[in-house]
Amino acid sequence: MKKQFLVIGLGRFGSSITKTLIQNGHEVLAVDKNEQNVQDMASIATHALQADCTDEGVLRELGVSNFTHGIVAIGDDLQASILTTVLLKELNVPKVTAKARNEMHGKVLSKVGADHVVYPERDMGIRLGNQLSSDTLIDYIELSPDYNLAEILAPPAMNGKSLKELHIRAKYGCTIMAIKKGHHINVSPKADDAIHTGDILLIIGSNEDIRQLENDYERV
Numbered sequence: 001m002k003k004q005f006l007v008i009g010l011g012r013f014g015s016s017i018t019k020t021l022i023q024n025g026h027e028v029l030a031v032d033k034n035e036q037n038v039q040d041m042a043s044i045a046t047h048a049l050q051a052d053c054t055d056e057g058v059l060r061e062l063g064v065s066n067f068t069h070g071i072v073a074i075g076d077d078l079q080a081s082i083l084t085t086v087l088l089k090e091l092n093v094p095k096v097t098a099k100a101r102n103e104m105h106g107k108v109l110s111k112v113g114a115d116h117v118v119y120p121e122r123d124m125g126i127r128l129g130n131q132l133s134s135d136t137l138i139d140y141i142e143l144s145p146d147y148n149l150a151e152i153l154a155p156p157a158m159n160g161k162s163l164k165e166l167h168i169r170a171k172y173g174c175t176i177m178a179i180k181k182g183h184h185i186n187v188s189p190k191a192d193d194a195i196h197t198g199d200i201l202l203i204i205g206s207n208e209d210i211r212q213l214e215n216d217y218e219r220v
Helices: 012-023 035-041 056-062 078-090 103-111 120-133 168-172 207-219
Strands: 004-008 027-032 047-050 069-072 096-099 116-118 137-142 147-153 175-181 184-187 200-206
Touching (some): 004 012, 012 027, 012 035, 027 035, 078 096, 078 103, 147 207, 168 175
Parallel strands (some): 004 069, 027 047, 069 096, 096 116
Antiparallel strands (some): 137 147, 175 184, 175 200
């Protein structure tokens, strides 16, 4: 279903969001104070405008309340980020997602009404750090501060063993949601399904439990 997004701030983060939303078939009004940033997005976004979104009058002229979702992707200007978030909520934008530079900035954004706060630099650092720390972790998605959905390369010690034999859930409290074998994905695998070297396991569990599972099998 096509949605209407307002993206304010067209640096690397805002530009990436704009491109992805357009590729997914949505409409995007992309706005930035910097003329060059706007020109770069002019051929990609549904509409691209140069404007100062800390000005309530400008936001009213843009008709921001008609958008289903506002994304405040302003980078270094924390004051502009916070003020824009406040104005979007006061102008009845149903959902506002705001980019935070650090924890304190994020707390302020939440206090002034942001429905969702993201930390792209922090999250990418955590993601890369976890990948570099493990020989088996391919990728993961943080579902909450405590739980991840992780892609793990099946270690040799699991080769030829069924889920029933491995007792992953009983031992670690983790659940194998799917097994990727080349281009084939076995979703909701059964207890008798076997794992082989080279398979990719999609596992959900707490950070600590997934880490313990990896450590145990790296030692085998």
